[in-house]
Amino acid sequence: MSATVTPAPELDPRLLEVLVCPASRGPLRYDRQRQELVSDAAGLAYPIREGVPILLIAEARELQGAP
Amino acid sequence: MSVTPFLFDARKVRLHRARAAKGFADAAFLHARAAEDCADRLEEINRPFPRALAYGGGPALLGALTRRALRDKLGVVLVADSCAALAPGPASLVFEQEAAPLAAGSCNLVVSCLALHWANDLPGALVQSRLALAIEGLFLGVVFGAATLLELREALLAAEAEMGVGASLRIAPFADCQDMAGLLQRAGFAQPVADSHILTVRYAQPLALLRDLQTMGESAAFTQNPRPLTRKVLARALQIYTERFSDHDGRVRASFELITATGWAL
Numbered sequence: 001m002s003a004t005v006t007p008a009p010e011l012d013p014r015l016l017e018v019l020v021c022p023a024s025r026g027p028l029r030y031d032r033q034r035q036e037l038v039s040d041a042a043g044l045a046y047p048i049r050e051g052v053p054i055l056l057i058a059e060a061r062e063l064q065g066a067p
Numbered sequence: 068m069s070v071t072p073f074l075f076d077a078r079k080v081r082l083h084r085a086r087a088a089k090g091f092a093d094a095a096f097l098h099a100r101a102a103e104d105c106a107d108r109l110e111e112i113n114r115p116f117p118r119a120l121a122y123g124g125g126p127a128l129l130g131a132l133t134r135r136a137l138r139d140k141l142g143v144v145l146v147a148d149s150c151a152a153l154a155p156g157p158a159s160l161v162f163e164q165e166a167a168p169l170a171a172g173s174c175n176l177v178v179s180c181l182a183l184h185w186a187n188d189l190p191g192a193l194v195q196s197r198l199a200l201a202i203e204g205l206f207l208g209v210v211f212g213a214a215t216l217l218e219l220r221e222a223l224l225a226a227e228a229e230m231g232v233g234a235s236l237r238i239a240p241f242a243d244c245q246d247m248a249g250l251l252q253r254a255g256f257a258q259p260v261a262d263s264h265i266l267t268v269r270y271a272q273p274l275a276l277l278r279d280l281q282t283m284g285e286s287a288a289f290t291q292n293p294r295p296l297t298r299k300v301l302a303r304a305l306q307i308y309t310e311r312f313s314d315h316d317g318r319v320r321a322s323f324e325l326i327t328a329t330g331w332a333l
Contacts, residue, residue, distance in 0.1 A: 012156075012157060012158040014143050014145070014158050015145065015158055015160055017170075017173070018118070018145070018169055018170050018173040018174065019160070019168050019169070019170065020168055020169065020170045021168060022162055022163075022166035022167065022168040023166070028168075049151060050151075051156065052151050052154060052156070052159050052160060052161060053160045053161065054151065054160075054161045055160060055161060055162040055166075055168040056081075056149075056161060056162065056163060057166060058077075058078065
């Protein structure tokens with residue numbers, strides 16, 4: 001592992017304004033640390049890769065203890 | 068026989084697009100053409116679109132929508148695709164049009180460029196676009212029409228029939244121009260209009276067409292794989308293609324019907 005850590009590109013704020021969860025159509029919470037968009041309603045976390053949110057249900061992480 | 072819920076496999080489509088991404092700019096001449104056409108039409112519409120979503124056209128669509136003449140008309144252009152590598156920044160996202168993660172009324176313009184033909188639920192995808200649009204928002208979509216690849220379709224069917232192997236679905240069914248306007252209406256769009264034109268591309272040989280389809284990420288992506296195309300049947304199909312669809316100079320024709328559909332959200 002390299003010691004240099006390049007910070008992940010930030011999510012463009014213009015995207016956050018318009019995005020909802022594709023599964024529940026509920027709001028998404030931006031988890032900056034994990035670089036994920038979290039849908040509490042659907043119990044899914046969508047990855048953000050290099051600043052690009054991947055809003056595919058097939059690629060989302062299921063949250064532990066989700067409904 | 069078991070019931071097949073979905074005709075197309077979205078995962079395969081994404082895979083094909085991801086593989087094609089690197090050479091997409093060179094291969095996707097149809098997308099570039101459709102993108103330029105979209106931009107031309109937007110130039111004719113005299114109203115601003117503060118937030119636009121561009122889907123499916125790769126870098127060509129972003130380039131067309133950010134051309135100088137549209138700079139004052141289009142505000143933010145969000146670029147989306149089912150494949151991240153085909154959604155160039157600065158503000159890009161990945162989603163499927165049938166499950167659009169866009170807040171209601173959040174966009175003023177949705178442009179969908181040659182991507183809806185892989186939707187299992189085309190009416191549903193159109194409804195999603197309409198929901199994403201604010202009042203007086205515009206949907207502008209370019210889809211492949213029924214005349215697309217009719218030569219290849221005919222050649223494959225003829226070869227399969229001739230060799231007694233039975234016909235397989237190898238080329239996706241494409242939309243009908245008149246149906247598109249109806250679908251837009253059903254999805255709740257006002258003033259739905261669809262027009263189409265056929266683009267004839269000429270190749271040195273039919274195999275070059277197949278290669279082109281692959282390099283633009285348009286390999287078949289059915290949920291159930293068709294019967295494998297044997298070398299013999301393929302060879303015969305290519306032969307039939309050349310026999311039936313050659314010009315005097317020996318080059319073969321391939322038709323692509325591009326349907327442009329527009330509708331307004333009220």
